[in-house]
Amino acid sequence: MTDDHVYLSLAEASPEGDTRWAFGTGFEDPLYGVDTELPPGLDRDELTALCLALGDDALVAAQRLAEWVTRAPELEEEVALANIGLDLLGQARLLLARAGQAEDAGRGEDELAYFRSPQEFRNVVLAELPNGDFAHCVARQLLFSSWRLAVLQRLTAHRDPVLAAIAAKGVNELAYHRDHAAQWTVRLGDGTEESRRRMIAALDQVWPHLADLLDGAEPELRADIEVTLRQVLDAAGLPLPEPAASTEQLPRGRAGEHTPHLAELLGELQSVARADPEATW
Amino acid sequence: MVTLLQLARDTAARVLDPELPMLTLADLGVLREVTLAPDGQVVATLAPTYSGCPALAEMRADVDAALRAAGFTRIEVRTVLDPPWSSDWITPEGRAKLAAGGIAPPGPAPRRAPGGPVPLTLTPTRTVVHCPHCGSADTEETSRFSATACKALRRCRACREPFEQVKEL
Numbered sequence: 001m002t003d004d005h006v007y008l009s010l011a012e013a014s015p016e017g018d019t020r021w022a023f024g025t026g027f028e029d030p031l032y033g034v035d036t037e038l039p040p041g042l043d044r045d046e047l048t049a050l051c052l053a054l055g056d057d058a059l060v061a062a063q064r065l066a067e068w069v070t071r072a073p074e075l076e077e078e079v080a081l082a083n084i085g086l087d088l089l090g091q092a093r094l095l096l097a098r099a100g101q102a103e104d105a106g107r108g109e110d111e112l113a114y115f116r117s118p119q120e121f122r123n124v125v126l127a128e129l130p131n132g133d134f135a136h137c138v139a140r141q142l143l144f145s146s147w148r149l150a151v152l153q154r155l156t157a158h159r160d161p162v163l164a165a166i167a168a169k170g171v172n173e174l175a176y177h178r179d180h181a182a183q184w185t186v187r188l189g190d191g192t193e194e195s196r197r198r199m200i201a202a203l204d205q206v207w208p209h210l211a212d213l214l215d216g217a218e219p220e221l222r223a224d225i226e227v228t229l230r231q232v233l234d235a236a237g238l239p240l241p242e243p244a245a246s247t248e249q250l251p252r253g254r255a256g257e258h259t260p261h262l263a264e265l266l267g268e269l270q271s272v273a274r275a276d277p278e279a280t281w
Numbered sequence: 282m283v284t285l286l287q288l289a290r291d292t293a294a295r296v297l298d299p300e301l302p303m304l305t306l307a308d309l310g311v312l313r314e315v316t317l318a319p320d321g322q323v324v325a326t327l328a329p330t331y332s333g334c335p336a337l338a339e340m341r342a343d344v345d346a347a348l349r350a351a352g353f354t355r356i357e358v359r360t361v362l363d364p365p366w367s368s369d370w371i372t373p374e375g376r377a378k379l380a381a382g383g384i385a386p387p388g389p390a391p392r393r394a395p396g397g398p399v400p401l402t403l404t405p406t407r408t409v410v411h412c413p414h415c416g417s418a419d420t421e422e423t424s425r426f427s428a429t430a431c432k433a434l435r436r437c438r439a440c441r442e443p444f445e446q447v448k449e450l
Contacts, residue, residue: 033327033341033359076434080426087430090333094362149399156396165362168395169332172365172450175391176425179402186403228401235403 029108030093031162036101039159047102047160049122052112053254054151055095056123059113060262061144062088063269064131073134080180081137087173094166102160114273118263125253126209128262132202135188135195139202141181146228147213149174150221182232189236200238207241212250286317292351293325299339300429301447303382306340310370313361322355323348328366330450331430368431368450380413385420385435385446412437413444420444 038044065085072078096109126144131137152174155167188199210229214222233240251257273279283291293315294307306312306327314326325344329337341358348356368387371379376386388408393399405422412420417439425448427434432445 030337031360033357034362076424076426079428079434080424083426083430086333086335087331088333090331094332153396153399161363165365166332169329169362169365171399173332175399176448178399180425182401182403183405224398231401232403 029097030090031097031101034162036098036162038102039161042159044102044104047163048099051095051099051102051163053122054148055092055099055112056121057127057144057148058088058092058095059269060121060123060127060265062086062092063265064127064129064140065137067131068137071131077134084141084177084180087177091166091170091173094169095163098160098162098166101162110273114270115277118258118266119256121253121258121262121266122256123253123258123262124209124213125251125257125259126206126213128253128259128265129206130261132205133198135198135202136205138181138184138188139199139206141177142185142229142232143206143210143213145174145177145181146225147210149178150224150228154221178228182235185232185238186236189233189238196238199236203233203238203241207243208250211243212253215254285321286315288351289317289323289325289348289353290315292347292353293344296340296343296347299336299343300431301379301382301384303378303384304371304375306344308372308375308378310372310375311340311366312344320355321353322357323353324357324359326359326361328361328364328370330366334430366450368447371447379447383413383444384432385410385413385444387447387449390449410435410446412440412442414442415440 038047062085065081065088068081068085069078072081092113093109096112100107100109100112126140129140149171152167152170156164156171158164158167185199188195190196210225214225230240251259293312294305296306296312298304298306298309298311301309309330311327311330312325313328314324316324318324325348327337327340327344337360341360344358345356367390369390371386379386388410409418410420410422411418412435415437417437419438420435421438422433423436423443424434427445431447431450433448434443435446436443
């Protein structure tokens with residue numbers, strides 16, 4: 001395959017029976033070629049649950065971001081949201097593949113993404129909320145990426161070298177996602193009367209989920225996120241929303257409790273794979 | 282005389298990046314290592330750029346095919362995630378090729394200790410990036426995200442042309 005054009009090189013018949021039919025297809029395990037042996041003494045169930053939860057967060061958030069394509073306020077923004085979604089989808093593939101290896105029950109990324117029911121998903125509810133206006137997208141991204149960045153930062157020292165490596169790559173990507181959301185928060189908060197009104201309303205909507213994200217978190221992680229958020233809101237001239245009195249009214253996504261919105265999202269995400277479970281792409 | 286190892290290295294190093302075809306995988310810093318075992322097995326190691334980069338499968342297939350075409354039969358293409366790929370790994374030659382191809386090369390990647398704090402950037406970055414078309418330093422960032430995960434979008438205020446820049450990562 002000496003051709004210098006990727007599409008032409010794809011069209012060449014390969015003696016190895018290349019099954020790729022378009023750029024980016026011919027999917028294989030995203031951890032293919034990585035040393036995936038588990039360190040001795042590592043708790044498999046714990047690692048499975050951790051990778052599954054973080055993988056589900058990324059998969060569901062990526063799907064919501066993809067829904068912005070053709071709906072974003074400007075072309076550059078559409079490209080940005082799609083790129084952020086693509087990063088998260090990449091993280092989801094790596095994490096679900098790792099979850100499958102840790103589980104050791106023969107399930108790969110596809111089985112985990114396409115053939116689980118909503119109650120088997122462990123994503124935080126913040127990720128599955130339906131899209132609202134653009135301010136809502138920015139507010140959700142601000143909370144989600146600030147939290148995820150802080151979580152992944154700590155996982156770079158995890159005993160599982162594969163999870164640690166996935167986290168280290170993710171941190172670099174999340175730094176861009178968080179900056180993106182933070183800069184838009186400032187722009188909208190410090191913009192027109194209308195943009196400010198919408199940004200405040202959006203933050204009020206997503207803020208109760210902060211307690212859910214930080215549920216059981218170590219104090220240092222909690223402080224990190226609160227410092228970041230305060231810094232952004234100060235720069236935007238926005239008030240800090242009131243903390244939620246309790247998270248009792250929210251479904252606990254980490255325990256498999258979800259809003260009906262997740263079933264709807266998964267219905268769309270899983271429809272093609274479920275229509276023809278034997279298909280390859 | 283070219284040794285087999287050299288042949289394997291040169292062959293893998295010449296494979297072009299699917300999304301930045303002016304660069305080889307070696308220029309991009311994606312090709313980390315090529316080894317040859319006494320039994321003739323070639324092992325090429327790639328470091329993916331972004332987690333979601335759809336080009337990784339292409340890169341792997343292209344390296345495999347190039348080595349096969351060069352006469353190697355036992356080939357393994359491995360992926361290494363640690364340390365994560367950095368735009369600092371793009372070679373000086375790669376940077377020159379990017380600029381010649383109309384894409385501004387990245388500045389130095391942010392230096393962060395593993396697991397260390399990641400500072401927040403609240404205003405568009407103000408680094409000086411030269412326009413790859415006219416050379417002017419009077420350029421501005423229009424979006425940190427562009428047609429591929431690895432590039433940002435900029436605009437030159439002198440010649441008014443938009444252009445892409447490989448992001449610092």
